[in-house]
Amino acid sequence: MPPPVLSVRGLRVEFPTRRGVLTALSDVSFDIAPGEVLGVVGESGAGKSMTGAAIIGLLEPPGRIAGGEIRLQGERIDTLPYDRMRRIRGKRIGAIFQDPLTTLNPLYTVGRQLIETMQTHLSLSDREARQRAIGWLEMVGIPAAAQRVDSYPHEFSGGMRQRVVIALALCAEPILVVADEPTTALDVSIQAQIIALLKRLAREKGTAMMLVTHDMGVIAETADRVAVMYAGRIAEIGPVRAVVKAPKHPYSAGLMASIPPLDRKVAHLAGIEGAMPRLSAIPPGCAFNPRCPHVFDRCRRERPELIETGTTRAACWLYDPASERQAPELLRHG
Amino acid sequence: MAIAAALSRALDSDLWWSFRRSPVTMLSALVALVCILGAALAPWLAPHDPFDLATLNLGDAFKPPAWSAEGDALYPLGTDDQGRDMLSAIMYGARVSLLVGISAVVFSTVVGVAVGLLAGYLGGWADGLLMRIADIQLTFPSILIALLVDGVVRAALPRELHDRIALFVVIFAIGISAWPQFARTVRGSTLVERNKEYVLAARVIGISQLRIMLTHVLPNVVGPVLVIATLGLSSAIITEATLSFLGVGVPPTQPSLGTLIRIGNDFLFSGEWWITIFPGAALIAMVLSVNLLGDWLRDALNPRLR
């Protein structure tokens, strides 16, 4: 195994509020290997976007990293001053957000933005940089790139803008790309094009990618491994096939069952009763215990760590041999 | 019980919390409270009645403040050319200033909110017409509008009648000069609210436009109005003081702070500084504290700054 590009250990993010400190992320740990796509899924408020923001050093104040460490190729980046982190963000970590307009400067042509980004981080002549900018626009599938390089962001459609953002995130040849809901604002037909593009580029360039989304379909198509988040923690993490096809954590299982099938009509959709707790009201023990169909005493008392389940690791007491209750057949074998 | 519950809810609110965190705001609130109480309760609190000619003694004219050598403990802030107690005159004057200011703000709020709601909700030509009127008025300084209104009314009405309604004329003149700000703000918020789905839901069941405006849109656009009204109060007080200083404001029988400053102004260079400085200080204290409260309210109600 090559050393991981990104290594997150025990990440904890807190929000001081007038009613006390809220813990938004707690004990989040994972690695991403070179060329690997890690999907991070969860419902709104689970902390998936915040994990991405913490890694790229763009947590919204008053949020702060209160524990754990984030290492990029072995070097700690969570403690770096803002300026050093900004340089890393351009050069070694690329970021793609849901709304392309927040990333693009409306006053500059897309070519100028690409060229500036490349020249800041790579030593290139003006001519070379321009040639490469056109090359990148071609690579992300923008037709007539040699002409479009001098267009302004507002002259592109939404899908084309997101392609430009992808080019911008990748042009300095980062070793890690953090993509936060990159296709959510796009229509399905465009979404499919963008997913295909991201997947191809990650493979071709060997870039590690953290793909944050609420769309299981996108994850299933793009990711190698998946982390399912719930109430600021990782509920389950493992290879994409195992998590999607045979989830071990009752929450992941409920989540997968909730997705309406496209190939048949069912009389009754399985859902999960209730809703994810607010940060200010996370129950003791396992955060999922009030909604869990398999809950037992221990879940209400102790908070489970990630436990090996055979195919994945799940934060669930059903998989601790010491528990009074063990996972039912249904969960064990998917 | 209900009051206790309401009180605890109010004390628990974000507004109260941000209030308690800002010493400047708490100080302003205290000053504003003192000004308002002093003015409102002037007939009961003031040591003298400046309008009771029987108690005036010309022999007491031009007394300096009580702490200076020739001061008289009877007149803590000294007396004016007629022997009137300055402290009492200021309290009564502040009463007039506040009365005019508050009335004018209420007037412009009612007009501005109504116009803004109608323009924003109805849209189309009604919106175009109302907002062009507001734009045109905004190109003139408000003091000019107030002077104009006052001048026209003065010329149109017989003197005796004018004196009787002079206070209302000033309130109208100041109020009419300030409505466009309210109208613009309310129109902007209304444009946002009227396309929200809760308004559509009310339209689907056929609730009348007027009812939607009053029960749905209005409660959701009042936040910013409160802020402009508070800031507007201080500028209304200033406008009134300016008008009175120029001698076209409230009738001299009911001197406001502006009137007092004008009277005192004549004596400033002959050494009787207290006749104009103290009313001026009172005016500044009042306007500044109200303004700071308005600033705080604006920040506290703005979700983006929180």
Add this chain to the structure above:
Amino acid sequence: MAERVEAPRGAAPVMLAVEDLARHFDVSRPLLQRLLAGEGRRSLKAVDGVSFEIPRGTTLSLVGESGCGKSTVARLVVGLYRPTRGRIGFDGRALEQARADAAQRRRMQMIFQDPYASLNPRWRVSDIIAEPIRAFGLAPGAAAQRARVAELLTQVGLSPLDGEKFPHEFSGGQRQRISIARALSSNPEFLVCDEPTSALDVSVQAQILNLMKELQARLGLTYLFISHNLAVVRQVSDQIGVMYLGRLVELAAAETLFTAPRHPYTRALMEAIPDLEMTGRQRIPVGGEVPSPIDPPSGCPFHPRCPLVADRCRAEMPRLLPPRGQAGTVVACHAVEEGRDPPPAPAGADQRIGTTATAL
């Protein structure tokens, strides 16, 4: 020019009939700028000649990507917009006539997409739900009204005590339940649901869809359901209309649409949905993007993206016609009419048995 589309003939009378419905929006720049630029008025044809019928007690869904006009149809149908052209019939009456009569208006209601904007934040939940009851005078007296609100809250799975709270105290899914309770409070028979679950998380979406299906069965409701999510639509619909640039391109019984999609756009939409089965199959996404509805392409609006494009498609607007051997479906496609399209098959059926897919 637009075809009158016959709904699948059953015993049920038609609740809503829409014929050649069109709505154009004026998107011209202000007069002065228009004169300076020397350009004329411009109009956006959000909906342009849509016809369908919904039999009582059934659900018709409209699907399509953003800007296809599906939400505009929803708003036209409840009278929030006036049609530029065409007719809307509500239970045999002209919509305008029905809207003017409170007794008729009461029978139609709407559920909206955004659970955060659809409830007045300054009102208590009980007042929100009671608004239609008051407006139509359905429960005389405060006690009767309170009882009705409590009953409605219970019906949508909330507690009668929740009526005292304000909307911000609820989660997205609970708010959508409140929206449904408000819609049900006037005892409607016809509900327009504009993307009712799009803003919700997937586990909550399942709860709301189940609730809506259960209410339909219990109260005999008729739904016009708007969504961009094909998997959701399959779960709730009897008929499905696929819209593209303000027009219906295919209208079919729900099962038929999924087992034998005919229009190239319908096929492309199904192809585009990410695959949860991870067959490793390479999807071929449809190229290009939806053109601007202000300046739509000539002929068939889908022709610039269509794999089956021919000269006729660029020149002539296709009409909604039943394809050969497939009664009950209508498709607006020259290729289908001429038999140039590949044989109908369930979307990617060969590779994608047991496909489940969609957003959380």
